[in-house]
Amino acid sequence: xxxxxxxxKFQVLKTGQSMTLQCAQDMNHxxxxxxxxxxxxxxxxxxxxxxxxxxxxxxxxxxxNVSRSTTEDFPLRLLSAxxxxxxxxxxxxxxxxxxxxxxxxxxxxxxT
Amino acid sequence: xxxxxxxNSMESNEEEPxxxxxxxxxxxxxxxxxxxxxxxxxxxxxxxxxxxxxVNNRMASLAIAEDRKSSTLILHRxxxxxxxxxxxxxxxxxGGSEKLVFGKGTKLTVNP
Numbered sequence: 571x572x573x574x575x576x577x578x579k580f581q582v583l584k585t586g587q588s589m590t591l592q593c594a595q596d597m598n599h600x601x602x603x604x605x606x607x608x609x610x611x612x613x614x615x616x617x618x619x620x621x622x623x624x625x626x627x628x629x630x631x632x633x634x635n636v637s638r639s640t641t642e643d644f645p646l647r648l649l650s651a652x653x654x655x656x657x658x659x660x661x662x663x664x665x666x667x668x669x670x671x672x673x674x675x676x677x678x679x680x681x682t
Numbered sequence: 683x684x685x686x687x688x689x690n691s692m693e694s695n696e697e698e699p700x701x702x703x704x705x706x707x708x709x710x711x712x713x714x715x716x717x718x719x720x721x722x723x724x725x726x727x728x729x730x731x732x733x734x735x736x737v738n739n740r741m742a743s744l745a746i747a748e749d750r751k752s753s754t755l756i757l758h759r760x761x762x763x764x765x766x767x768x769x770x771x772x773x774x775x776x777g778g779s780e781k782l783v784f785g786k787g788t789k790l791t792v793n794p
Contacts, residue, residue, distance in 0.1 A: 613784040673725030
């Protein structure tokens with residue numbers, strides 16, 4: 571099992587550009603989440619999904635879109651990048667609500 | 683979700699035991715206590731979880747107070763590789779745990 575994979579590892583964007591952060595898991599987990607982590611801070615939840623076709627907002631959803639067309643994939647789209655979105659982004663998955671959560675290695679995004 | 687409170691930082695010496703506390707005075711009967719840790723430049727990883735009884739695994743032990751209003755993560759012999767930020771979170775069985783909220787956690791420094 572590869573676990574949770576994220577691409578790219580690093581990305582630099584100019585203000586106003588759009589891009590998609592990819593996340594995939596091969597553990598057949600129903601729950602998937604996106605977090606962002608700013609320097610010296612804990613993780614903040616952006617969006618989450620409890621199954622294919624079902625998504626909902628977390629704590630900081632503005633500026634981000636998600637979709638969940640398959641169990642395996644949960645891409646995060648930045649519609650118009652802003653410097654405030656400079657952060658490290660983590661994707662995570664888990665089997666069910668009380669199960670342990672598995673995290674990907676992260677994507678370090680810089681918006682200039 | 684019920685809130686947890688952890689010290690911002692703790693320090694330990696290598697090969698000594700470490701006790702990381704977590705207060706969760708508003709815990710409900712169906713809340714599981716989960717611990718995660720995040721090594722520098724990595725995604726968080728699951729450490730251990732429990733409901734009422736103390737738990738042991740290869741990484742750590744979890745001691746849960748009798749009234750469940752606090753818990754302690756125990757690293758029996760700290761190593762330099764245990765230097766990380768440790769997060770304590772509550773996960774409710776039976777609904778309401780779609781969102782997992784991570785606070786700032788406790789930053790553990792291990793001295794050689």
